[in-house]
Amino acid sequence: MGAMSLNELGLRVLANVDRDRGDYADDLLKVPAADYRDPELFEREVEACYRRNPILVALAVDIPNTGDFTTLDIADRPIVVVRGDDGVARTFLNACRHRGAPVASECFGHGRRMTCPYHFWVYDAQGKLVGLPGKEGFEGLDVEGLIEFPTAERHGAIFATLTVGAEMDIDEWLGDMASALEMLQLHNLHRYDVETKLPSGNWKATADGYLDGYHLGYLHRNTIGGKSITNRNTYDLFGPHVRIGFANKPILQLRDTPVEEWDKYSAFSLVHFIFPNISISGHPDRSLMLSRMFPGPNVGECTVVQYQYFRQPLEGDAALAEAEAKRQTYADVTYDEDFVTVMAIGRRMPALAATDDVMRFGRNEMGNQNLHRWVADLVATL
Ligand code: FES
Numbered sequence: 113m114g115a116m117s118l119n120e121l122g123l124r125v126l127a128n129v130d131r132d133r134g135d136y137a138d139d140l141l142k143v144p145a146a147d148y149r150d151p152e153l154f155e156r157e158v159e160a161c162y163r164r165n166p167i168l169v170a171l172a173v174d175i176p177n178t179g180d181f182t183t184l185d186i187a188d189r190p191i192v193v194v195r196g197d198d199g200v201a202r203t204f205l206n207a208c209r210h211r212g213a214p215v216a217s218e219c220f221g222h223g224r225r226m227t228c229p230y231h232f233w234v235y236d237a238q239g240k241l242v243g244l245p246g247k248e249g250f251e252g253l254d255v256e257g258l259i260e261f262p263t264a265e266r267h268g269a270i271f272a273t274l275t276v277g278a279e280m281d282i283d284e285w286l287g288d289m290a291s292a293l294e295m296l297q298l299h300n301l302h303r304y305d306v307e308t309k310l311p312s313g314n315w316k317a318t319a320d321g322y323l324d325g326y327h328l329g330y331l332h333r334n335t336i337g338g339k340s341i342t343n344r345n346t347y348d349l350f351g352p353h354v355r356i357g358f359a360n361k362p363i364l365q366l367r368d369t370p371v372e373e374w375d376k377y378s379a380f381s382l383v384h385f386i387f388p389n390i391s392i393s394g395h396p397d398r399s400l401m402l403s404r405m406f407p408g409p410n411v412g413e414c415t416v417v418q419y420q421y422f423r424q425p426l427e428g429d430a431a432l433a434e435a436e437a438k439r440q441t442y443a444d445v446t447y448d449e450d451f452v453t454v455m456a457i458g459r460r461m462p463a464l465a466a467t468d469d470v471m472r473f474g475r476n477e478m479g480n481q482n483l484h485r486w487v488a489d490l491v492a493t494l
């Protein structure tokens with residue numbers, strides 16, 4: 113399944129259009145409304161899903177060169193991901209070993225050294241403490257460098273497990289998602305450097321939107337869903353990760369055209385969900401949007417950060433204007449339509465939970481079902 117080609121995916125999407133339904137799970141799934149608003153469960157989800165297993169912390173192209181770094185603050189773990197002099201990407205707690213100040217502050221930056229602004233302790237790109245003013249006063253110092261998290265780079269993406277000393281088997285964790293990521297050619301991308309940062313509600317309810325092929329022609333009917341033949345989705349489940357195929361109206365004209373000759377970009381759309389918090393939408397050879405969910409600080413909140421990536425360097429006013437237009441379009445759609453809806457759902461959760469009601473996932477909502485099963489299973493292992 114993992115090595116499935118884009119042509120085969122296109123044919124599966126068309127077959128679903130022709131039988132008037134998407135791929136189906138075996139049964140309905142019910143998830144208690146209370147599971148979206150229980151603060152104690154939320155803390156366990158964050159621990160189980162965001163700290164005990166690998167999460168995608170950067171794309172390789174975000175830090176292509178030695179000394180490049182990116183910072184992010186996820187699941188109460190402020191981190192800096194740095195490419196060392198040896199070319200290896202490492203993830204550190206972004207906290208000085210003196211008294212905890214951040215050693216890097218830019219979202220994306222570059223430097224041979226990271227210098228803590230408080231008392232100028234200096235770390236190299238491998239996280240090693242290489243200098244501190246007034247060294248004599250620290251005789252017997254018991255640290256050699258920043259606190260490091262297990263990190264691995266695969267298929268153009270960098271993953272870290274945000275627990276010190278955790279065992280990390282990235283290949284097992286990705287499974288057949290590996291070949292899906294490989295197909296996306298993440299190495300061949302250029303980031304548009306303007307981020308979109310949006311508030312949303314509960315992280316699972318937000319993820320439910322990313323995993324849901326069902327709503328496109330309804331909630332988004334006047335925007336990005338206008339071209340869609342909704343609810344004819346293909347779902348590939350790769351362990352906790354999911355690839356979703358969406359049918360677009362032009363596919364109706366392609367029945368008599370060999371799939372090799374299709375304009376696949378207009379015929380169908382793709383979303384890759386990398387558990388627990390990454391959505392990549394777009395095709396190989398085309399631009400991609402990468403969305404990251406940052407859970408919390410409370411059970412009813414998350415923040416989503418989106419970046420647009422292109423296949424050519426963004427040079428010149430026209431390219432930048434196109435990138436900005438795309439960024440703005442998706443910022444508007446995801447906020448005004450998706451996240452406003454998720455937050456409205458959140459305001460109803462107390463009443464729904466009070467009546468012991470449930471969220472209902474149809475057989476057509478395979479991606480969502482997979483999410484909730486995996487979250488529950490991982491939480492159960494704590
Ligand atoms: S806290 Fe970093 S140098 Fe003092």
Ligand SMILES: [Fe+2]
Pocket residue numbers: 321322327331332450
């Ligand atoms: Fe949506």
